[in-house]
Amino acid sequence: MISVIICSADPAALQLVKENVAETIGTDHEIIAFANANAEKGICELYNEGTKQAKYDILVFMHEDIEMKTVHWGARVLEIFAGNPKLGLVGVAGGGYKSLVPSSWYNADLEMNGGFYCNLIQGFKHSGREAFLDYRNAKNEKLTKVASIDGCWMATRKEVALTHPFDQHLLKHFHAYDIDFSLAVGRQYDVAVTYEVLLSHFSEGNFSQVWENEISKVHKKWSAVLPVNADGLDEKSLLRYERRAFRLYFERKLDQGKTYKELMQVCWNARHSRIFKGLKWYKMYVDLWRVWRKGND
Structure with a gap:
């Protein structure tokens, strides 16, 4: 029933x-x-x-x-x-x-x-x-x-x-x-x-x-839980894949008119994730800052 x-x-x-x-x-x-x-x-x-x-x-x-x-x-x-x-x-x-x-x-x-x-x-x-x-x-x-x-x-x-x-x-x-x-x-x-x-x-x-x-909103809410890896992908490689995906996301959103401030808020939320703890998050931050600088040179 x-x-x-x-x-x-x-x-x-x-x-x-x-x-x-x-x-x-x-x-x-x-x-x-x-x-x-x-x-x-x-x-x-x-x-x-x-x-x-x-x-x-x-x-x-x-x-x-x-x-x-x-x-x-x-x-x-x-x-x-x-x-x-x-x-x-x-x-x-x-x-x-x-x-x-x-x-x-x-x-x-x-x-x-x-x-x-x-x-x-x-x-x-x-x-x-x-x-x-x-x-x-x-x-x-x-x-x-x-x-x-x-x-x-x-x-x-x-x-x-x-x-x-x-x-x-x-x-x-x-x-x-x-x-x-x-x-x-x-x-x-x-x-x-x-x-x-x-x-x-x-x-x-x-x-x-x-x-x-x-x-x-959903990604901010679940930032400490994401990524969710139900397929059992190699956890050691997830950081590299996510960093690349973040770069592509930033490039696309900058082309669509998003501001640096808006996009860095997305980056800031990601600091809670298990794969971006500490220095790993800072390295991604620098990566994305370079994407923004390249688009504004």
Whole structure:
């Protein structure tokens, strides 16, 4: 039995996804939907409200621009949680390494970034590209432990969501909640990607300035925890990879008009990380100062 929680901006899309869930879930369920077309509340606040209202022990948070493809996917989700007592959160896409450098749940700037794991049909609402099946299961597993997941679709236990609520005080909009929730849950439980549930996601996301601001908040909050290395990458090499990724991040953001002060605040937050203690952080600071000087010569 599953409680499906949706923050809706489009009544027509909501109706379609309700019908789709009813046809495919394959178990008793309820849908808790919040009409939020005018964005009166952030997604974290509404997800927390949905958690409190839910009458079932397994919760699924999902976007409304989704079509579930797997028949009886709900029954499969129940089996996954029943068979994995340490599992706290599961999605259909996620990254094995969550970088200290601000990014989504996967940072392409890193030379060695752990795995990119997913099973979904990715659509492209904004760019107009043709949708395709994005299946990445390098370990050939049914369930892969990851550092963080994509929030387009994610399932958890009600007790987990009550103990580790979405941070509605920090995140007021509709971005970064998935990374924040993954990191919070991952402190006590396993976070994983399943390949046994397939869905079609119609949008590739919108990486706006608001998205960037929310990501920055999450990285500041978790700076003492990041990076999260669920893939077991060589810890001795992480400092080198992160330093390079920071340089690329600074170069790109300077080109986009970010100020030295804004970027050095990101650097300052990173001093809490286990990989940048003491002199190691100072060396990175000098690296980034040189990037800024080079761009202003």
